[in-house]
Amino acid sequence: MAAPLLEFDDFRLHFDTFDGCYQALDGVTLSIAAGESLGIVGETGCGKSVTAKSVLGLVSSPSARIAGGDLRYRGQSLLGIGAAAMRRIRGVEIAMIFQDPMSCLNPLFTIGDQMSAVIAAHDASGPRGQRRSARQRRSHAAHMLARVHMPSPDTQLGCYPHQLSGGQRQRVLIAMALSGAPSLLIADEPTTALDVTIQAQILDLLDGLRRDLGLSILLISHDLGVISRVCDRVAVMYAGTVVETAPVEALFEHPRHPYTRGLLASVPHPRKPAQMLAGIPGTVPNLLHPPAGCRYQARCPQALPACAQQRPVTVAFAPQHSAACLLLDETHAADTAARNLA
Numbered sequence: 001m002a003a004p005l006l007e008f009d010d011f012r013l014h015f016d017t018f019d020g021c022y023q024a025l026d027g028v029t030l031s032i033a034a035g036e037s038l039g040i041v042g043e044t045g046c047g048k049s050v051t052a053k054s055v056l057g058l059v060s061s062p063s064a065r066i067a068g069g070d071l072r073y074r075g076q077s078l079l080g081i082g083a084a085a086m087r088r089i090r091g092v093e094i095a096m097i098f099q100d101p102m103s104c105l106n107p108l109f110t111i112g113d114q115m116s117a118v119i120a121a122h123d124a125s126g127p128r129g130q131r132r133s134a135r136q137r138r139s140h141a142a143h144m145l146a147r148v149h150m151p152s153p154d155t156q157l158g159c160y161p162h163q164l165s166g167g168q169r170q171r172v173l174i175a176m177a178l179s180g181a182p183s184l185l186i187a188d189e190p191t192t193a194l195d196v197t198i199q200a201q202i203l204d205l206l207d208g209l210r211r212d213l214g215l216s217i218l219l220i221s222h223d224l225g226v227i228s229r230v231c232d233r234v235a236v237m238y239a240g241t242v243v244e245t246a247p248v249e250a251l252f253e254h255p256r257h258p259y260t261r262g263l264l265a266s267v268p269h270p271r272k273p274a275q276m277l278a279g280i281p282g283t284v285p286n287l288l289h290p291p292a293g294c295r296y297q298a299r300c301p302q303a304l305p306a307c308a309q310q311r312p313v314t315v316a317f318a319p320q321h322s323a324a325c326l327l328l329d330e331t332h333a334a335d336t337a338a339r340n341l342a
């Protein structure tokens with residue numbers, strides 16, 4: 001297996017609020033290899049976005065505190081590297097796109113002006129020591145728009161964001177993100193604001209770029225269908241922890257964690273009547289006062305008495321498939337069998 005490009009190693013991110021310490025990420029361990037695409041899925045508030053934003057130091061709240069662990073890019077820690085070093089990484093090594101393309105574009109400037117400004121910033125902070133002329137920057141911007149299959153790229157450079165559709169604006173942001181030739185693209189719910197046909201086109205575009213450019217992708221979504229379209233592997237997050245990671249097919253065919261099974265049972269399907277969607281009763285626990293033991297125990301239909309006291313360790317049962325659940329831990333095999341017979 002290729003060496004990881006990006007690694008979260010028991011990473012902990014807390015927010016110090018007036019009400020106490022909010023343990024948003026509590027021991028996240030994940031890795032992405034070069035050229036690999038990893039999806040992160042989970043319910044709202046599980047910590048997907050703060051995981052993604054942590055990579056580029058974009059959790060800007062003054063109450064945010066790294067409470068432990070490490071986050072490494074190409075083997076180097078990204079924690080405490082300083083603003084100048086982070087600027088050299090942003091855009092040139094790792095780029096990020098967000099859910100709402102309109103809020104990321106300035107309505108007062110043309111697409112060409114905004115893309116040229118981003119390319120100039122890459123030139124200034126990148127390792128290549130390159131200083132392109134205004135004409136070269138514009139030409140590179142048009143090339144990048146063509147790369148994301150924008151029709152008439154030269155004409156689009158003269159457009160303002162409001163003159164483009166939502167799907168076209170997301171293509172512009174992808175073109176901008178890739179203009180510094182990063183190795184890793186982080187996409188945080190990139191298609192949630194788009195209708196389904198445009199959503200499919202953007203996902204196919206990401207998948208094509210991954211294959212053509214050898215790009216690694218970290219894709220955040222609450223939708224397993226979106227993840228399965230682009231990703232090789234998926235990490236399931238629950239309440240600030242990773243509960244299962246697996247290749248996409250293995251996750252769909254042999255989900256091991258009860259939360260993953262609950263998520264899969266909640267996915268609508270044309271041949272599954274609405275009343276057969278199981279859903280997951282209850283809500284994600286308040287991470288100001290997370291439960292002792294497993295964070296999913298209160299909602300888990302298979303919880304053992306030990307789940308209330310003991311934090312589950314991650315058990316690997318195939319080369320790329322692991323889950324953190326006491327039901328999978330051999331020391332609790334007798335309890336599990338008794339529960340299954342009851």
Ligand SMILES: Nc1ncnc2c1ncn2[C@@H]1O[C@H](COP(=O)(O)OP(=O)(O)OP(=O)(O)O)[C@@H](O)[C@H]1O
Binds near residue numbers: 022042044047048049
């Ligand atoms: N600045 C902050 N101060 C306090 N808590 C925060 C702050 N930013 C995020 N959080 C909390 O951290 C938790 C994780 O947030 P995050 O945005 O990562 O969730 P998510 O899984 O991406 O959800 P969604 O799918 O709704 O975007 C949430 O409960 C959120 O309220």
